[in-house]
Amino acid sequence: MKAASITDYRELARRRLPHFLFEYIDGGSYAETTLARNIADLKDIALRQRVLRDVSAIDLSVELFGRKQAMPVALGPIGLAGLTARRGEVQAARAANAAGVPFSLSTVSACPIAEVARGVDRPFWFQLYMIRDRAFMADLLAKAAEAKCSALIFTVDMPVPGARYRDIRSGLAGAPGFAGQARRLMQALARPGWAYDVGLRGRPHVLGNVLPVLNGRTGMEDYFAWMRANFDPRVTWKDLEWVRQKWPGPLILKGVLDPDDARSAADLGADGLIVSNHGGRQLDGVLSGARALPPIADAVGDRLTVLADGGVRSGLDVVRLLALGARGVMLGRAWAFALGAGGQAAVSHMLRLIEAEMRVAMALTGVTGIGAIDRTSLAGYSAASNAG
Numbered sequence: 267m268k269a270a271s272i273t274d275y276r277e278l279a280r281r282r283l284p285h286f287l288f289e290y291i292d293g294g295s296y297a298e299t300t301l302a303r304n305i306a307d308l309k310d311i312a313l314r315q316r317v318l319r320d321v322s323a324i325d326l327s328v329e330l331f332g333r334k335q336a337m338p339v340a341l342g343p344i345g346l347a348g349l350t351a352r353r354g355e356v357q358a359a360r361a362a363n364a365a366g367v368p369f370s371l372s373t374v375s376a377c378p379i380a381e382v383a384r385g386v387d388r389p390f391w392f393q394l395y396m397i398r399d400r401a402f403m404a405d406l407l408a409k410a411a412e413a414k415c416s417a418l419i420f421t422v423d424m425p426v427p428g429a430r431y432r433d434i435r436s437g438l439a440g441a442p443g444f445a446g447q448a449r450r451l452m453q454a455l456a457r458p459g460w461a462y463d464v465g466l467r468g469r470p471h472v473l474g475n476v477l478p479v480l481n482g483r484t485g486m487e488d489y490f491a492w493m494r495a496n497f498d499p500r501v502t503w504k505d506l507e508w509v510r511q512k513w514p515g516p517l518i519l520k521g522v523l524d525p526d527d528a529r530s531a532a533d534l535g536a537d538g539l540i541v542s543n544h545g546g547r548q549l550d551g552v553l554s555g556a557r558a559l560p561p562i563a564d565a566v567g568d569r570l571t572v573l574a575d576g577g578v579r580s581g582l583d584v585v586r587l588l589a590l591g592a593r594g595v596m597l598g599r600a601w602a603f604a605l606g607a608g609g610q611a612a613v614s615h616m617l618r619l620i621e622a623e624m625r626v627a628m629a630l631t632g633v634t635g636i637g638a639i640d641r642t643s644l645a646g647y648s649a650a651s652n653a654g
Contacts (some may be wrong), residue, residue, distance in 0.1 A: 423521025581623025
C-alpha cells in the first residue's frame with residue numbers, strides 16, 4: 267500500500283506497530299468524544315473558493331518566534347513517539363530539519379535531548395511539563411539550552427493524566443508485573459519487523475530524558491509510575507513565573523482552550539500559546555481546537571503568537587486553522603503515524619503531502635501568501651463581516 271494521505275499512514279502504522287503502541291498513539295480519553303470532535307469540526311469548516319485570480323506564485327514561508335520557516339507547521343511533541351521507529355525522534359527531527367520546519371521533542375521521549383541535538387543541524391523546540399522535582403526541571407531546561415533549543419513548549423493542561431481506556435484494554439497500562447510484560451511481548455512478536463528493528467536494534471529506553479532519575483528502570487510500568495508521581499496538580503500561574511525566569515528564549519504555553527487563560531498567558535509574558543485539548547487525551551467533552559481557536563485569537567490579538575493543533579489530517583486542515591486565527595499549526599498524530607509506518611522517509615513524504623495540499627487549497631481560495639489567509643477565506647465570511 268502506497269500512502270497518498272495521512273489517513274493511509276494511520277493504516278500502515280496500525281499494520282506495523284504492536285497493538286499497545288498503536289492504541290497509545292491513536293487513542294484519546296474516556297469515550298473519545300473530543301478526539302472525534304477535533305477531526306469532525308475541522309471537516310465541517312467550508313473554505314471559500316475564489317476564481318480568476320493570479321495564483322501562479324504561492325509562498326508558504328512564515329516567520330515564527332524570530333525564525334523563518336518553509337511553511338507554517340511544526341511537528342508537535344508526542345510522548346513515546348520514538349518507540350514507533352528505531353531512534354524515532356531523531357528520524358522525525360531529521361525529516362523536519364530537511365523540510366525547514368520545527369521539530370518539538372517531548373519530555374517523555376524515547377531519545378534524550380542530546381541525542382536529537384547530535385542528529386540535526388537546526389535548532390528544535392523542547393516540551394516540558396511542570397514536574398514536582400524542580401531541580402530536575404532546572405536540569406532539563408539547562409540541557410535544552412545547551413542543545414540550543416530555540417523555543418520551550420510548556421504544557422499546562424496536564425496536572426493529572428487523563429483516563430485513557432484504550433491503554434488499559436491494550437495492556438499498555440493497568441497490567442503490571444509479568445502478566446503485563448508477557449502480553450506486550452506477545453503483541454510485539456506479532457509485529458516481527460518492529461520487534462527486530464526497534465525492539466532489538468533500537469535499544470529503546472522508554473524515557474530517555476528521565477532515565478537518570480529512574481535508577482535503571484526502563485519498563486512501561488516505570489513510565490506510568492513516574493508520570494503519576496511527578497506531574498504536579500498544585501501548579502498555578504505563579505509557578506509559571508519560575509519557568510519564565512529560568513528560560514530566556516521563546517516560551518509557548520500548550521493546552522489553552524479558554525480566552526481568559528489566553529489573556530493570562532499574555533500577561534505572564536509568554537511569547538506564544540497553542541490552542542490544544544491535548545489531542546483529545548485529557549478532559550473529554552471539551553471544545554475542539556477548531557471551535558476554541560477563534561475566540562482565543564480575538565482575545566489576545568497580536569500580544570502573542572497563537573498556534574493550534576487537534577485533528578489535522580491534511581494541508582486543507584492547516585489552511586482551515588490558519589483562517590480561524592492561528593499563525594502556525596502543530597502536527598501530532600500525523601507525523602507519529604508516518605514515523606511508525608516508514609521512519610524518516612515517510613515523515614518527509616507526509617510533510618510534502620501537507621505542503622502540496624496547502625498549495626492547492628491556497629490556489630483555489632485565491633491567496634498566494636500565508637498572511638492573506640484569514641476568515642475571509644472561509645465560506646460565509648466577507649471582508650465586511652470579518653471587520654465587524
